[in-house]
Structures are given as C-alpha cells and as structure tokens.
Amino acid sequence: MTQQIAVIGGDARYLELIRQLQALPDTTISLVGFDKLEQGFTGLNQTDFADLEQRKMDAIILPITGTDSEGYVETVFSDQTIQLTSEWFDGLNDTAVVFTGISNQYLDAVSEASNVELILLLSRDDVAIYNSIPTAEGMIMMAIEHTDYTIHSSRVMVVGFGRVGNTVANKFAALGAKVSVCAKSIMDLARITELGHTAIPFDQLHNYTSECDLLINTVPAQVVTKDAIQHLPPHGIIFDLASNPGGTDFDYAKQRGIKAILAKSLPGIVAPKTSGKILADVIKQLLLEREEKIR
Amino acid sequence: MTQQIAVIGGDARYLELIRQLQALPDTTISLVGFDKLEQGFTGLNQTDFADLEQRKMDAIILPITGTDSEGYVETVFSDQTIQLTSEWFDGLNDTAVVFTGISNQYLDAVSEASNVELILLLSRDDVAIYNSIPTAEGMIMMAIEHTDYTIHSSRVMVVGFGRVGNTVANKFAALGAKVSVCAKSIMDLARITELGHTAIPFDQLHNYTSECDLLINTVPAQVVTKDAIQHLPPHGIIFDLASNPGGTDFDYAKQRGIKAILAKSLPGIVAPKTSGKILADVIKQLLLEREEKIR
C-alpha cells in the first residue's frame, strides 16, 4: 500500500527534506507551492493547491512556521496564496497527521476540530537539540562578524542552559572563550561547573556583566534587564537567540549605546541542508512507527 | 544563637567535610566516632556517643552509607560500636535535620516515626553531578591500570547517559577515545550526537559490543546481558559503576573469560578531599537556607 504525503509550502530547508523523503519506499509525494523552484525534483508531482485531494493524504507537511492566524502558509518558492481553512482541514482523513514546526491558536483549533493529529516538530527535544547545533554555529558566525576581537580569549556570558544554551556554551568554550553560564537550577549549575564553565546563579547575572564582552541570551523571558545591561562594558554586545521578541530590554540597550541583536531562525539561514535533514529524519521515523502501528 | 551539629561516624571524606563546616559562623560541632583520628581537629568536641545530647542538636550528619538495617553506623576512625535506635531518634528535636548519603528501610522508618527530616545527599542532582567528576576520574585510573593499551584511540562504550554516564563519556572522549553511548530517550541520543559521540539506541547495544574495547556501565539495572557480553572481543573489559550489584551478568562474563570489574565508591577512594568539599558545600547551603527560614 502506498503512502501519500503532501508538502505544502516551505523554505530552503524543505528542499533537503523533500530529497530525503524521496528515499521512503512506497511513498508518493505531492509538492504544493514549489512552482517557482528552479531545479525541480524528478519524479515528484508539482500539484496545484486546488487539485490536491487531501482526503487521500496520510501526512501533510506544513512550513516550519505553520500558518498565520488566518491559515495562510508561507510559500517561498511560489507566488500562490495558500489558505488552509477549517473546511480544508475537515476534508482531511481522520488518520492523517499534520507536521509543522510551531503552532498557534488557529492551527490548534482547526486541527482539533477536524480531529487530525498535529505534530510540532520544533517542540520535540530531539529536534531542538539537533537544531541547537546550526543555531550555535550561526551564533559563532555572528560573533565573528560583529566584533573586532577574536572569540578566543573573549569573555562570554550565556544566559540559560537549556537545549540551545548548553550547546552554545560548549562551542564558545571549544573556541577558547572564557565562558560563564547563568542558570536557575542547582542541577544545571553543577553540570555547568563540570563542563569547565563558570556557573552563575540566575539572580546574580547583573553582578557579572561588567566582566563580559559578549552576552548571549537563550531564555524566552525578559531576563536581560536594565540591571544586567547597565554594567556591560561599552564594547559589550548582546545577542538574543530567544524566540521573538527575545529576552532583552532592547530599548534600554539602545539608550545605553550597547549593540543588541535579535537573531532569528539561524538553522534555516546557516545550514538549510542540515536543518532539512534533521526534520526529515524525525518525520521518517514517525511515519515508520505510524505505519507499524497501523498494520 | 549558636547552631549545634553532630557528625556521627564517616570516612576520609568527612575530614574535609568537618574542616569546611568549621568555617560556619556561630556553630558548635560535636564529633562522635573520630577518637582514633591521628591528627585531631583543634577547637572541636570529641564526644562519646553516650554523652551526646541529641535533643540539643540542630543537625546530625551520618556517614554517606547511612546506617545498616539495624541502625549501626560505620565509624572508620573509631572502634566504638554506635547504634542509632528508634529511641535515640525519638530523642531528637522535631526541627532537627539528619543528613545521610543514602537511606534504607530502617532509616526511613525511624526518621519518619520520630518526625525528623532526612536529607539524602547522594540523591540530590547537584551532588550526583559533582560526584560524577571524581567517579569519572576513578574510572579513568582503573582503565589505565587494567589495560595494556592507551585510552587514546581505544573504543569505549558507555552504557547510560545519566549524571555519571554523561561525565564519563565526555572525559574519555577528551582523552582521545572513540566513545559510543547507549541510551533510551531520543533527547539523550540527540545530545550524545551533538557532543560528538556515537549514539546507540538502548536495544541495539549487543550489535555494537563486538567493536568495543572497554564497556562501562552506569545503569543500575541488568542491562549488560549475555547478548551484549558475548560479542565483546577477548581483550574487551567491563567496568560496572552502577550501585551494587551493578548491571552486568558477571557470571556470564566470567564464563566467557571476559574481565568484569564492579567499581564502588570511587569518589571517596580517589578524591576524598574533593568529595568532602562537595558534601560540605551542599550541607552549608542547606543549613543556611534553613536558618533563614527559621528566623
């Protein structure tokens, strides 16, 4: 029995993703929103959205960004406007699964109403950790570009020791920076110490920023406050990796003349191929488990 | 107001622990079971167990091993026999706190019955992570002693990626070994990959042991089974760090002629001073928080 997958929209990462999905046995892939792609995929169906028979689909792959609040999806390789209405969702088969990077109220609502499973790829621990690698490399690239000194010997404060913070701290230390990491839990503080970084309890952050050249935030909450910013040296620079709107008081940084940069979507920018492969590996794995369950 | 602490028994680690506790302000420390100690502590009370007024104590520090199933405690530096009966526990003040490394049914029961708080130091995430450092160093020492080849370039399989497994894997990789780590969760497998080790799903362990020189177990469950052992090369060697009785089928290993070593209590053996300091830091921190709460 053949498995039917539709990819609806997506960015550069999706080219690798699609390439990888092609390796699946007994699978038919329909591409919607890739009509402007210069180099086509041999053996795949470029389908018009209107012509897609969604009831036949076993899996729908949405862009990493999901939909906007009205169901419109981002199509980098097409001029088409594609809207996934609640009616369209109702047309999906009950057993269908919908992949997206992140969700929002709209997407949550329509998928629930139409009773299809919605899988948030970026929320998965494994995807988040694998993605932390290109994120950290993008961070390194920016640090090299935006400073006139080397990472080697520079003093770096990483705020947060989650999936991204952990990887970022390790990479900067590997390049010879003197890394401090600011975290809440005693477990994190112990691990930070074991790894050779300086562990800073969260409520102490502002006491250490005077001694830091780069401050890298990974916490999705307002944690890089006036207190922390005002002690930074004039050449200090803030990179905020946390999801929009970041965790930095950007206004205050500006006022103080401290450069502060909100860096979004690094994996897709610096390593779309690797990022596409990360997504593909997980989707392939999940589809396989699904199929085994069905049989 | 002075804080009263009694240390009842303990091993080499406790010398450093006591030294550190002496730095606490407004604190009186009574030592029970240290009468054979060659170099005494100046300014501390060597007390006979019978003379200890337990009701006055704010904190009792038991050996890392706690008590045995009848309440006897290990006293490395004394010939005294000390038994902590349920009556003795009843004599403790309600607000007293009892520190131990690990507990057992007996200790759980008497502390609950007498309504005192029992703090298991080795169960704490921070202690476990800090202790993973001397554990890993002890593991390295044993690997160097028990093999006739270098760690550099050797193939090491670490089973388990908890607090100990993580540290052990990192240290062996840092010394140039080719490290694989075997774990269950997708999150662990992703982090293992990020760290540059080879990630092996748990149920695949036996398929990779033929390619490994050292197998290091950190999982406290029977996971190094016949299947895993039988594919080890003849010069392969197993180190089991998991708490007694380890996670290895030692009988089968013996039968197959594979050297298998159960290594216990490494922190206390290879780095009693560091281990004592780790315990002291946590105890001091907890006593401090306690006092703040009381006030």
Add this chain to the structure above:
Amino acid sequence: MTQQIAVIGGDARYLELIRQLQALPDTTISLVGFDKLEQGFTGLNQTDFADLEQRKMDAIILPITGTDSEGYVETVFSDQTIQLTSEWFDGLNDTAVVFTGISNQYLDAVSEASNVELILLLSRDDVAIYNSIPTAEGMIMMAIEHTDYTIHSSRVMVVGFGRVGNTVANKFAALGAKVSVCAKSIMDLARITELGHTAIPFDQLHNYTSECDLLINTVPAQVVTKDAIQHLPPHGIIFDLASNPGGTDFDYAKQRGIKAILAKSLPGIVAPKTSGKILADVIKQLLLEREEKIR
C-alpha cells in the same frame, strides 16, 4: 630620554596598535596618513609626511603590507600619497628600526642600503601563531557562510600542519568536524594523530579528497592539484588560506565546477583589534629590549 615613534600608514588594525603604543612611557608618537580618521587620538601628533623629521625617529612603523615595489605605502585613513624613497630612508638614523609585516625586494634593498634594521613582524613565529587564531576564526566564519550544512559532522581536510594549519585543524575539530590533516614530516603526522585527527601523508592527499566536504589549504605551494580536486564530491568546497596566489589549481576547480575561494588577510578583516594588539605586544617587547640594550 624620550623615544620617538612614527606610524606611517596602516589599516584598522593600526588603530588598536596605536592605542596600545600610547601606553609606552616616555614615548612620542607621530601619526602620518591618519588625517581622515573620524575619531582622532587625543595627545598624538598628526603629522604631514613632509614635516616628519625622520632622523629623530627611533622607530618607524610601516603598514603590514610594507611598501609596493616603488616605495608607496597603503594609507587607508588618508588620501595622501606617501612614497618612501631611498633618499628618505637615507635620512633615517642608523640606530632606527623599521617595522613592517612583510617585505619585498624594494624594501629589502633600501633598508639595507641605508643600514637600518628591518623587522618583518609576520615572519616571526610568535606573531604567526597568534595571528593563526583570527585566521582560523575567519575560516570558520567563511565555512559557515559558504555551506548549507553544519561544520559539526562535516568532513574537513586541512592541507599543511604549520602554524596556521595546526590551529585551523584544532578549531574545526573543536566544533565537531571530522578532521583529517595532510602533512609531510613524520613528526607532524604523529602529532596530528595524538591530537585525534586523521593523519594523511602528503603524497596520499588525492586518495582522500573523495571523502571530504571542505578542503582547506594552508601550504604556500601548488599542492591542491588536479589529482586532489577531481575526486572532491560535487558539493565539496575549497578554501585557500595560503598567501597569494594560494596553493590551488583554481582554473581546474572552476572547470570541474568546484567552488574555490582564496581568502586573504583574515586577521585584519575579522579581528582588527586583536590583530593590532598582537602587533603592539611584539613591537612593545622589541622596543623594550632595544632600549635595555642601548642603555
């Protein structure tokens, strides 16, 4: 007795260099070719070239690039044309020392004729090693920018294990790349192995390029030949760090459709401040030793 230094021309690195030299005691610094500088230096003499009394100078600092073949120097922060003729050199005091990054026939000739010491900063082992750090970071930045995959897990071949090759190999390995290094001497091959990289004898390079994603050349001789290039995978990319014209057969790479990039002057581009400090440290050290000798 005051020491007189003239800085004639130079790029962004020289701003930090000058800042550092200002810390020298009993030193007068004259700046020639910095008239367009927006932020001036307080307390330094901006001097017109014509007005510089070269006979009074103890030290002359030329741009890193030295002069061109007719004695003209590069002045990034000025529109002046400055030519250091042999007559001008004759006007220098015998005991004067001239600092430059690199030399050429012209500069060698005029300094020898006028009997002044010429110090080639970039030829010094310490400068070359310190500079290898920003060079390697620049290389990392380019690798991240010019590929759509991560450095982590990519296969990197470093050609040459001199001062730059050694540092580049270490940094890429630290970021999780699988690094091979190609070198001639048995000593280098042994050290490469000790460091955990794969050691490739020089004459074997072409046998290993089929397995490599990034090829980074650091050897200033034609060593990345057709043989080596033709086995690279289509997505393979060549970075050539060796001094102009590099060590790559760029024509053949182009013909084969392999991207090949000659990357020059990375330290000055990615870390002018650090690079300026490196130069300043050495110049300060040499001036100090000089003064001690004179006394």
Add this chain to the structure above:
Amino acid sequence: MTQQIAVIGGDARYLELIRQLQALPDTTISLVGFDKLEQGFTGLNQTDFADLEQRKMDAIILPITGTDSEGYVETVFSDQTIQLTSEWFDGLNDTAVVFTGISNQYLDAVSEASNVELILLLSRDDVAIYNSIPTAEGMIMMAIEHTDYTIHSSRVMVVGFGRVGNTVANKFAALGAKVSVCAKSIMDLARITELGHTAIPFDQLHNYTSECDLLINTVPAQVVTKDAIQHLPPHGIIFDLASNPGGTDFDYAKQRGIKAILAKSLPGIVAPKTSGKILADVIKQLLLEREEKIR
C-alpha cells in the same frame, strides 16, 4: 628473498612488537631471551643466543634500554645472561641494522667499530610523540592516585613544552584542570596561549608555583630548583617525568616536606601493547624503506 630478524631480549612491549612483526611477509624471526615466556609464539624460532647466526641477520632488535656499559642486555623473559661483545658485533653483516631505544658509549662504540647502522628509536620525533600519549596517561593515573582531590579544577604547572610537555598539558586541560605551561621560546609561549593554557616564561616559574597544586616537569635539566619548590603550597606535589635523574631538586623538596616523585618508563608500564605497536610500526616502516632501497 627472505628477511631475517633477531629479537634479543626485551620486556612486555616486545610481545606486541613481535606479534606485529609476524605480519611482515617473507620474514623469519628468531627470538633470543624469551625462553621463560608462558605463552609462546607459534611459528617463531626460540633460539639460544649461542646458536644465533648473526651474519645472516638483516636486522637485530635490542631491548629499548639497549645494553649496559659492558654490552649485557636486559632479558625479562629469560634467565640467560646475554652479552653483546665487540667480537659479536664484528660478526654482523655490514648491511645489518641494529634497533635500540637508547644508546650509550659502549653501544655507540661497538656499532661504529663494526660498521653497522644503529637506530635509536626513542630519539625519533615520531616515536617520541606517539610515546608521549601513554606517558601522559601514566601521568594522569599517578595524579589521580597520589592526590586526594580531583584533576578537574586543580591547578597544574607543566614545565617544558616539548613532545611530552605538549601532550601532558593538553590531556590535563581536557580533564578540566587549570593548566599553565612554562617554556622558553616565544613560539612555544604563543602556541601555549593559543591552546588555552596560561603561558609562563621560563625565568618566571618561581613566581607562579605558589598558585599550583601539581607541578609536572618534563625538562631533562635542573630546572625545578629551590626557588620554584619553596613557593609550592604544602599539599603541592611534584611529578618529574624527565629522564633519570629528573630535573628536580629532590633533596630540597624532601627537606621542605613536598612530595616529589620521579616517574620512569611510563609507556612500558601503563600501555605495553600500545608501546610495542608504536615501535613495531616504525621498525616495519624502516625495514620496508630499507628493502626498497636495496632492490
């Protein structure tokens, strides 16, 4: 044409060495001084020294220690007394090559007189670097054994940055120690900095020993003098890896109550198999080149 090799004496390393040489094609190996070996080698000739026809030999492999000053060789696996007299050397073929680890006046003299080539394996850069790996691991083992604190977070001073010093510094840093390295040349100091260690100019050593827990000497000259030792903290410990008699003022250390250990022959002790393989690889390579030249 078959190649004839005689192995005369040797220690545990030589078991692996012999095993590896067995893989050479068209080679006959005679073992002299291995009669007490429990597990024999199948297919090799155990020969009595008196019966060895030395004129037929293409290569003679002496113990790593060479001979003593009268030509006696060390035979760990035999009770025989074997003396290599000058007459015996005269009986060797002109084209024969004699391998040894180190030489002495006697060995130099007799080999020169009889006109055979003497190859000092331990003097070779590649062997010295490969051997620095088991040396460093032995050093780690001793550090763990002889201290009551962890290597992690300890302050280590490595004296000398040659083949051994470089490797030792890297390994201790990899285990989380704070490493300083003391060296003479500006090149070494630059590389030490690049590697992330603290670089100490040689003549400054004594100013930094008060801040160090472990002092590891690798310089074969009296460099760890009173000056350096007297500032060590009481718990400080000295390990001297330099060849006999080391580079430490052991008398003064004893007088000051500082533990000081001269550690010899670590590779043969901690990793005889790896060490044997290192020697075998070089001998095989040299025999191969030799044969190619002869043909």
